[in-house]
Amino acid sequence: MAGADLRLPVLGAAAWAGGLLAALAVEDALAAGVCAAVGTAAAGGLTLSLGGARRLGVVAVAVVLAAVALVGVLRDQRVAQSPVATLADRRAAVTVTGTVASDPHVVHGPFGTTVMVRLTVRRVETRGSAIGLRAPVLVLGDDGWRRLPLGATVQVDGRLGPARHPDEAAVLTPRRPARVVRAPGVWWRGAAAVRASIRGAVAHRPVEQRSLVPALVDGDDADVPDALAQDFRTTGLTHLLAVSGTNLTLLVGFLVVLARWCGVRGRWLYVVGGLGIAGFVLLARTEPSVVRAAAMGAVGLLAMGANGRQRALRGLGAAVLGLMLVDPSLAASAGFALSVLATAGILLLGPPWRDALARWLPRWVAEAIAVPTAAQLACTPIVAAISGQVSLAAVGANLLAEPAVGPATVLGLAAGLLGLVWGPAGSLVGTLASWCVAWIVLVAHRGAALPAAAVGWGTGAGALVVLTLATVAIGVLGPRLVRHRALGAGCCLVLVVGAFVRLPTPGWPPAGWVLVVCDVGQGDALVLRTGPGSAVVVDAGPDPAPVRRCLDGLGIRTVPLLVLTHFHADHVDGIAGVLAGRRVEAVETTRLADPPFGVEEVDRAAAGAGLGVSRAAYGSTRQIGDVTLQVLWPLPDSPTTGPGDGSTANEASVVLLAVTHGLRLLLTGDIEPEGQVVLARQLTGLQVDVLKIPHHGSRYQDESWLLSLDPDVAIASVGADNDYGHPARETLEPLARGGAQVYRTDRDGTVAVTAHAGRPRVVTR
Structure with a gap:
């Protein structure tokens, strides 16, 4: 980087840094003040010690x-002190009029499905008075909000509550369906038509392909299967599933090339590029993540021209500066950090690596x-933190x-545009786009199935x-190593071997283990060893990644039985992590099919793996390898349908008694006290080694x-720092006083139970 102009990047x-300081001020004003004072003193000292242009640079x-920090603090204060926020503190009943500012985001919780939509409120009416303003509000609505188009002006009655995020003035819970006051503008309707046409052009393709094409083109990843x-x-x-600068660079870059073919030259190319960026933002939505992606994509376009690296570095600095002045809250966004670091990594680290590799590889291969x-290097710490x-x-x-990303993205957009004119032509081009993404899907599946595709990191x-x-x-230091043929080839070989060969973990899993309670956060995932590389899995946790890492670390390749005790998200949402890369032979669940979204999740995942879902039969006993398994609950006359909000699902949890290597283990799901009383009455004298x-x-x-x-x-x-007060002291302390060794995954990590002469011993990781 000798001679590089780093003024704008700095x-x-x-x-x-100013945006981060503003975010810190919202959370902890004292800490922010200390940081600002130290920074001011350091800057002052440095200014006095320098002269001329350097002193001006420090200033x-x-x-x-300071300017960005001030903008961030003032922006947060404006939102926090708006009339809407004041009404929210009083939990006032209001009628609001506003514009739908985001696509709906569906959240499945323990008590039902919630649709979250951001609303830019323009008018608030309460107790006969009306206030005109502009304030961002988060709506927690029902399924009807999924059908409201972006850009529509709506009026809704509801109750305000305190905001959950500094970017929001309040949370609105509607009391009745929203009324559309004005339809979206022509630009929003046009963008929605193109998005729908892209989906329609690939609707005839297999589910993974038809879901991935819209995700590549405009970030529409709503239908991407969890396993994929x-x-x-x-x-x-993952960057392929979200709106990123790569999307914009590919699409707008293709548009500029097309304009060149049509004879457009000079400054008119900048006009074409600008119109392309505006069109992309409309297509992908004007949310902060899209605006961020547009800025990073514009930097990528700058890199394509003469002296591209220098221009792109200056453009990156200017983009970050502009984004921070417009929206300082982006500074604390992981997506923003990944976008900036990936772009900076390519610009700063990419050329030295390319030049080093080009000493013994063809230049295009080195690139x-x-x-x-x-x-990847630039983003690794952030990805690991997430x-x-x-x-x-x-x-x-x-x-x-990468070779398939460009064609798939461009063909997907072309399919959508052609589909607006003539549907069959759009479907034909959509098929070509889906063939491209089929390769990407294959790479993802085969790569994830590698023995050491990913390693856990604190x-x-x-x-x-x-x-x-x-x-x-x-x-x-890497370029100094890979510039030599032998060392470079050796480094590549180490990377390949590292992905294909799982590194040994001394002491894990412990010899003779019979049960492992995986640390999957706020949820359950238990593993009962039935033989070498084989285990019964009870529940899948709230996310696929932790349970997959746990099972991979235990060397489990075969799951003769997966039991999902009930359908709450913290027990079933990780099912893809159990199914991926393993032979699962059967799936059993509770009798109560509630909440519906959990049932749908399990049915969809099981069907994708070619499995059916059966109900655990009360009183049944079976031998699976080294484990004898008996179903103690729910009772055969218990309900099979619920209210649809998941409120009774805990009580319907499957309760299992497992006997293995002389130990008795009771796995209780989330059964409530009422069910526990019934079990106590039916199983008088039951004693176990592990609970x-x-x-x-x-x-x-x-x-x-x-x-x-x-x-x-x-x-x-249990998950660390959860909001439910789990586990409770009044539950753990009596067990400990009664002589039990009490463990909790939020502090002890993954807990393994081994059998020694018919007594349990515990090893934690």
């Missing part, structure tokens, strides 16, 4: 940082390897998938600092029944 970094950096999304996360391809390597894992297959997967400050230092060292404490150690327990079980080991599967 100002962009200062603006980013510029300080001014930019998990494989994309494992292989570092193909260097770009994903640089982007997912708790480092992908070893990411570089290879991106290298293999998300604590120490672990992330170590990882950051390691990635910086690799990024800077999975019901409902994550909730305080709602039948204490006398838990103590009567007289367990040697009691385990609460």
